[in-house]
Amino acid sequence: MTTNLREELKAKKQAYVQDEIISAAARLFAERGIRAVTIDDIASSLGYTKSVVYYYFKNKNQVLWEIFNRIHETWMADMQAIVERDIPPDEKLAALIRQHALNVMDRTEWTAIFFRDQSELTESQQATVSERKRTFDRNFRDTYAAGVEAGLFKDIPPVIMAIGIVGMCNQTHVWFKKDKGLSAAEIADHFTAIILDGCRA
Amino acid sequence: MTTNLREELKAKKQAYVQDEIISAAARLFAERGIRAVTIDDIASSLGYTKSVVYYYFKNKNQVLWEIFNRIHETWMADMQAIVERDIPPDEKLAALIRQHALNVMDRTEWTAIFFRDQSELTESQQATVSERKRTFDRNFRDTYAAGVEAGLFKDIPPVIMAIGIVGMCNQTHVWFKKDKGLSAAEIADHFTAIILDGCRA
DNA sequence: ATAAAAATCGACCAACGCGTCAGTTTAGTC
DNA sequence: GACTAAACTGACGCGTTGGTCGATTTTTAT
Numbered sequence: 001m002t003t004n005l006r007e008e009l010k011a012k013k014q015a016y017v018q019d020e021i022i023s024a025a026a027r028l029f030a031e032r033g034i035r036a037v038t039i040d041d042i043a044s045s046l047g048y049t050k051s052v053v054y055y056y057f058k059n060k061n062q063v064l065w066e067i068f069n070r071i072h073e074t075w076m077a078d079m080q081a082i083v084e085r086d087i088p089p090d091e092k093l094a095a096l097i098r099q100h101a102l103n104v105m106d107r108t109e110w111t112a113i114f115f116r117d118q119s120e121l122t123e124s125q126q127a128t129v130s131e132r133k134r135t136f137d138r139n140f141r142d143t144y145a146a147g148v149e150a151g152l153f154k155d156i157p158p159v160i161m162a163i164g165i166v167g168m169c170n171q172t173h174v175w176f177k178k179d180k181g182l183s184a185a186e187i188a189d190h191f192t193a194i195i196l197d198g199c200r201a
Numbered sequence: 202m203t204t205n206l207r208e209e210l211k212a213k214k215q216a217y218v219q220d221e222i223i224s225a226a227a228r229l230f231a232e233r234g235i236r237a238v239t240i241d242d243i244a245s246s247l248g249y250t251k252s253v254v255y256y257y258f259k260n261k262n263q264v265l266w267e268i269f270n271r272i273h274e275t276w277m278a279d280m281q282a283i284v285e286r287d288i289p290p291d292e293k294l295a296a297l298i299r300q301h302a303l304n305v306m307d308r309t310e311w312t313a314i315f316f317r318d319q320s321e322l323t324e325s326q327q328a329t330v331s332e333r334k335r336t337f338d339r340n341f342r343d344t345y346a347a348g349v350e351a352g353l354f355k356d357i358p359p360v361i362m363a364i365g366i367v368g369m370c371n372q373t374h375v376w377f378k379k380d381k382g383l384s385a386a387e388i389a390d391h392f393t394a395i396i397l398d399g400c401r402a
Numbered sequence: 403a404t405a406a407a408a409a410t411c412g413a414c415c416a417a418c419g420c421g422t423c424a425g426t427t428t429a430g431t432c
Numbered sequence: 433g434a435c436t437a438a439a440c441t442g443a444c445g446c447g448t449t450g451g452t453c454g455a456t457t458t459t460t461a462t
Contacts, residue, residue: 009429009430009438010437010438010439013438013439014438017439031320032320033234033235033236033318033320033321034234035234035235035236035237036236036320036321038418038419038420039419039420039421040419048440049440049441049442050419050420050421050441050442051422051439051440051441051442052439052440052441054420054421054422055438055439055440059420059421060420060421115375116317117234119232119233119234119237120234120237154398156391156394156395157383157391159382159383160383160388160391160392161395163372163373163376163388164369164391164392164395166372167368167369167370167371167372167373167375168365168368168369168372169368170368170372171364171367171368171369171371171372172364172368174316174368175364181360182358182360182361187361187364190357190358190361190365191361191365193357193399194357194362194365194396194399194400195395195399196399197355197398197399197400198394198395198396198397198398198399198400199395199398199399211407211408214408214409239448239449239450240449240450240451241449241450249410250410250411250412251411251412251449251450251451252409252410252411252412252452253409253410253411255450255451255452256408256409256410260450260451261450261451
């Protein structure tokens with residue numbers, strides 16, 4: 001059992017430092033753009049040297065890829081929980097909009113990267129992300145389509161709705177500032193209301 | 202008068218080549234991101250050498266800055282024309298939304314750059330762009346506020362509306378493909394309808 | 403034909419940033 | 433206290449790229 005301590009410590013510290021690095025990287029990436037940020041920048045923003053980053057990550061791409069994966073996991077889990085609920089389409093759409101708006105504003109930096117810097121990934125990573133985004137949009141589309149079917153929504157092409165909604169929410173990452181002006185919850189509620197009033201039959 | 206011919210020809214050719222370069226640059230910048238595009242890439246996409254680009258532009262930043270200026274000029278002219286019209290706020294808002302959506306889809310590449318790569322500009326250029334964006338948003342805000350005043354719109358904070366509208370329109374640059382699926386006009390009309398129905402008192 | 407201006411070429415440089423690596427310090431283990 | 437895995441250091445190699453510069457070709461005016 002004695003050897004376990006070392007392993008445990010290793011795992012814990014590694015997870016912790018990796019989180020630190022990813023957070024710092026995300027902040028800088030979002031602010032200046034991926035290419036404008038050097039590994040040195042990331043490291044020294046944490047008081048580390050470049051080599052430390054390379055000890056915990058294989059290369060710059062892996063740091064970036066981890067950011068993409070984490071944001072996707074969070075968003076997808078939230079979305080899945082809503083989609084599986086047994087509630088009418090209008091309520092479901094409202095919940096989806098609200099949740100996505102909140103998620104975007106909860107981590108504006110990550111959102112900026114996710115929607116802006118996909119081209120910095122490798123070809124195959126890009127393909128994966130595109131597929132994920134499609135799935136994401138599809139949930140909005142399907143929910144809207146179900147609402148049209150049920151006579152709750154106007155007969156607007158669901159694609160348009162999905163694009164519009166996601167666009168509206170995503171762009172908040174540019175303007176939203178925590179602790180300044182309206183709260184994330186208020187903004188999310190307004191957006192939800194605007195869209196739902198705009199598409200009710 | 203003979204010297205004038207020379208000057209004229211020079212001016213015309215220079216304007217032409219500059220346009221070529223800017224268009225090519227915009228296409229590549231939008232696709233791969235500013236930093237991922239070398240001056241060589243721009244030049245050779247036109248069959249030129251790097252030196253040709255440096256003959257017509259001082260440096261990379263000037264090419265980028267020109268893109269930012271041109272898109273601003275176009276958008277602002279269109280917007281100004283609408284703002285000055287003597288029509289009720291709801292019609293005005295509808296016109297603004299429609300026009301912006303169309304402008305975005307007319308030049309998806311330029312839009313991508315404008316909203317994504319501001320951080321690649323110099324500090325003072327960034328300040329200028331931020332100021333311009335504020336002015337742009339303010340026209341949406343003021344128009345909405347006037348509509349609320351006139352009892353046409355719900356009493357939602359105008360800032361929210363402006364953010365939502367611009368976000369909705371901007372994001373289309375990601376999805377919109379000419380000659381595929383719905384036309385730009387159709388999308389613009391749908392967006393306009395959704396928003397206006399969503400905010401009418 | 404010739405001179406002057408405009409346009410283009412191609413070699414070059416210096417800075418920069420990614421990623422490597424051989425070695426050193428730190429901290430649990432026996 | 434010796435041993436070993438983990439964590440970290442600092443210097444360096446190497447490719448890339450923005451930008452320069454003198455030389456050369458092309459165009460226009462006289």
